Amino acid sequence: MSESEEIMNSEFDFESIHDKRTDELTSLLDSRDMKGLKRRMEEMNEFDVAEFLTEIGDKRMPMVFRLLSKETAAEVFANFEAPEQEQIINSITDSELGNIIEELYVDDAVDMMEELPANVVKRVMRTATPETRNLINQYLRFPENSAGSIMTSEFVDLKKYMSVKESFARIRRIGEDKETIYVCFVISADRKLEGIVTVKDLLLADDDVIIEDLMDRDVIFASTTEDQESVSEKFSDYDLMALPVVDREGRLVGIVTVDDIIDVMEQETTEDFEKMAGMMPSDKPYSRTSAFEMWKNRIPWLMFLMLSATFTSMILTSFEDMLAVLPGLVAFIPMLMGTGGNSGAQASTAVIRSLSLGDVEPGDALRVMWKEGRVAFLCGLSLAVVNFAKMIFVDGMALHNGNITVAVAATVSLSIVFIVIFAKVVGSSLPILAEKLGVDPAVMANPLISTVTDAVSLLIYIYMAKIILHI
């Protein structure tokens, strides 16, 4: 029974197989069986090797890393996060570093450069060949988060006059180091993108068919300056494996592969979450961010929102005498503000997410507001009815709160209806307005909406009290 059969049969849970493997590596390391360790690592997935190396900690890590073969070393290196990459770079020779840089895909090299401190970047650039250095420099010039900044140059290009047989020969010759060989890009003599052909098309065609007759001319492509969010939308709409990136003249300059798009999607989602909770987006994972950096990301919005609450304070202050007439009224202010904030957050979250999925577009503003208005009316009415009953029967009768009269309950309940309608209509329209103005709609989320609704909720409540309670 071979080793793999044993693994396969003993336990069919991926996690336990996985943990067993890590334990194996640790015991090989502890018993200083470097040969065995090297052999096991070479067989494993590079992501797992990178995880193992990250976990064994500072001292022994670079030593174990240097056991790896040239190709594996580069692949494992690409799977490291910035701190481990830096640690490795600082503990290997220039020639080892040069080897790794040459083996890396350009997009991985560019990713790394964007994270490393300047002095380390200098050393990396010095050890790279002039061609690689030029390529990296060229890619680094594209705006951050553009298609140009996430693309890679390792693709298979074909010419339309090639036969299927010639194409396979070319794929076999140059395919080894390409990020994908399954989608090949057909380009003209002046490198303009003319079509794409997949290895599936090639495999299912006869050897002497010409690429021109096989290629798909209806190519989905991106331009170098296009935002990565729009690139990832294309992947999701068209179920792509790879997307060609062209310059303004239509020349093919790189490709984006689907595995990079998964990282982009995670990064964009994290950014949206951060913005929507009033934080500055950070591209570092939580566990790697220091308390001081977190403070820097969080304090601007907290400060702005705290100072904005001054308006609410001023409104409260100016109506203090009126509210003092009926002391029961103040007790409901937090509930009203909370309900307004929650209602607005629901609407803004739904709209922000739909904008980013392309389901709602700026032109839909009126339709969205009309829908939110109806939803708000239904929500406000249900809340008002329940609140009215609760105030009369629970607060008034059960808890013997003498301040609660039918008129007070009506004031609070009617306020709810108007507050919810205001919150939902504003909460849904502010993100669309932001999109129209070219601002990221995600900043129009909960924190900002609730600060606006807090002030308006209070005004609605006060005017409702004036009308119903005549105070």
Added chain:
Amino acid sequence: MSESEEIMNSEFDFESIHDKRTDELTSLLDSRDMKGLKRRMEEMNEFDVAEFLTEIGDKRMPMVFRLLSKETAAEVFANFEAPEQEQIINSITDSELGNIIEELYVDDAVDMMEELPANVVKRVMRTATPETRNLINQYLRFPENSAGSIMTSEFVDLKKYMSVKESFARIRRIGEDKETIYVCFVISADRKLEGIVTVKDLLLADDDVIIEDLMDRDVIFASTTEDQESVSEKFSDYDLMALPVVDREGRLVGIVTVDDIIDVMEQETTEDFEKMAGMMPSDKPYSRTSAFEMWKNRIPWLMFLMLSATFTSMILTSFEDMLAVLPGLVAFIPMLMGTGGNSGAQASTAVIRSLSLGDVEPGDALRVMWKEGRVAFLCGLSLAVVNFAKMIFVDGMALHNGNITVAVAATVSLSIVFIVIFAKVVGSSLPILAEKLGVDPAVMANPLISTVTDAVSLLIYIYMAKIILHI
């Protein structure tokens, strides 16, 4: 100059090429050039055809759909959303429907079944062949959002004793209808998964190499009942194109492809956003959800949170007399509650996102709380200092608010420090606690956290006032 060259050269913007193409289709349809329309649609990407058909609206849509060839029709059908699928099903014959069902990938058929009304599902099942019907039924039995429910059965399987040449022959023979041919799955006689081999491996190897010597035994796989979120983590960690799904005995029962994972990621993200804003997750896009359905998704949390605010009201009521002594104090309650809510939301959002990315694990609870505690201290202190200065110089001096004394400013400012610390520590620990209890951490987000912090913020403020102002 060919048509494609003209498109490529005239304007290098994907969107304008795209719009031009849709206009072309519309004018072909308006001039009733059905032959031309059919030809253009067959050349286009299925997603674009589906979009075009969705846009032309009710009456003519099924008629135009029926122009498509059998293969294209199935692919376009898979790209429709549920309402269009239902419309088509209701306007084609049983035999046309049967053809589409047979052409669909099983995962697409299962997706569709989960969305369609029961009577339509019945008709679809009746027109399918017994084999397809059994397969669909079998897949429908897997729990929703499990690997089993998103996998498909159309994969290429190889045997380890096959040569590269034999493998290519098999891929050519059965590959046409497979969801991917680029990753092939090596199985034993009893269908147990033994390894994987990619077409790249095959292309770069000699014809007579045996699969056993080429295959990768270190297979990343999922089990049928595994949650789709964990499946998508594997895709992101290991940069996979396809993932094999095995049953409890290790038999290969299906595969998940990367394009499905992109949809899963979007769906999971949307669900997280919805839960975090206090909405019931809905799998319908915003534009397709009626106001009444939106009310049903939104009212439960609004109602619960409104009623929970009763605690805050009760606290306010019971300290009403005390707060009346110093009328200035009430004005700062909304600001304090808002700051607490925003601080807590930042912490809970950061932790919920990190939990879902696997960057923070339940075991990190103490480390997270310690970090959030330090961040909160820094944030609280900065806010307190600014607030103190603002209250003294702006509220007190500039706005001549006589209620603001140094002691009052100190009370409010010191409250901020404690409120922010409480909010951040609770905001970061509740999601981890939820994860430990097996509850989705996303529900421990903003709305719930702010309801908790509202009540506690008020208590902190009141006790601070008692200590500093002796009231």
